[in-house]
Amino acid sequence: MESAAEYTRRLVKSGARAQKSMGQNFLMNDEVINRIVSASTLQADVPLVEIGPGLGVLTRILAQRVPKMWAIELDQHKIGILNKELKGLPIEFLHQDALKLDLHELWGDQKGYLVGNLPYYITSPLVMHFLDQADRLSGMTIMVQKEVAERIAASPGGKTYGILSIAVQISAKVTTVMDVLPSAFWPAPKVTSAVIRLDLRPYPGFSVDKKDFFRVVKAAFSQRRKTLGNSLAGGLGLKKEDVIERMQGTGISDGRRAETLSIEEFQVLTKAFR
Structure with a gap:
């Protein structure tokens, strides 16, 4: 099998181009690809979807380890390349916006696994x-x-x-797999990347309504440079003295800042401001 670099260079020479408007940077480093594969749960009974296959350098490896997978690509031209290059592999390519992808439509009530080199300009919305x-x-x-x-x-x-941080960690255990230098891509981006693994699970002991919880979290971080008392007052539309009164008995000082509070402490505040 061609190395990732050889594969990418061949396709680039044949006319493949990275679309800057879509944030495309094609991975072409075998070590990074192997680390992504080894960090992922690839099993016959676990459905797999890849977001942003690009030229398919990772896709061709993933497809050899599962009975079937889906790959979501917004660039119609790249789908044409993928269908030609990866013909015969058990992959269904979908021309679709990943932000509109419904996993239930892919595999019903099963729990699957997701792999992706996410476009950096929409990373946070995609993760959420x-x-x-x-x-x-x-x-x-x-x-x-x-x-x-x-x-x-x-x-x-x-x-x-x-x-x-909080939004991801209440839903998943986060593990950093590796940093990835710009030289691992074509064209090379201006920033260093990182591979992370998210193992989804309910946060241990989470006992408050998520809507109420995030109302408090967002209020606390609404004025990051201010103390918690001032931020909560402004963010929740309360008087400072009302905030201080509600925080009495929580064990949390109104003089702290939002970035010092743990998820457990934000739960305590949520109950106080319910």
Whole structure:
């Protein structure tokens, strides 16, 4: 089998182009591909979907390890290339916007697995779109911009910890697989990427309504530079003294900042502001 670099160069020479408007950067590094494959749950009884196959350099490896898979590609021209290059492999290519993909329509009530080199300009909406379908997924191995990966995996106390960290972590266990340098792609992006694995599961001990929970979380982070008391007052439309009164007995100081609070502490606040 051709190496990833040889495969990509051959297709580029034959006229394949990366569409900047779609954020296309084609992976062409065998080590990265092998790490993605080894980090993913690929089993005969687990449906598999790939988001953004591009030229198919990863797709051709995935398809040899499962009885059938789906690949979602918005670029119609790339689908033509994929159908030609990967003919005979058990892949169904779908010309579709991944943000509109309904996993139930692909595999019904089963729980499948998702792999993808996500377009960086819509990474967060895509991640949340699939987390909203957690009842149809057991996990995801995705490549994202390193900065976004750090935000997703962040713990309380750092500048990268925020709403995205919490939104992902209440639905999945996050594992960083590896960093990926720009040289692993054609054309090379201007940023470093990272591969992360998300193992979907209910957050241990989560006991509040998610809508109420995120109302409080978003209010707390609405004015990140301000103290929690001021942020909650502004974000929830309350008077500062009312916020302080409600926080009494929570064990959480109104002088703290949102990025220092754990998911458990945000649950405590949710109950106080229900």
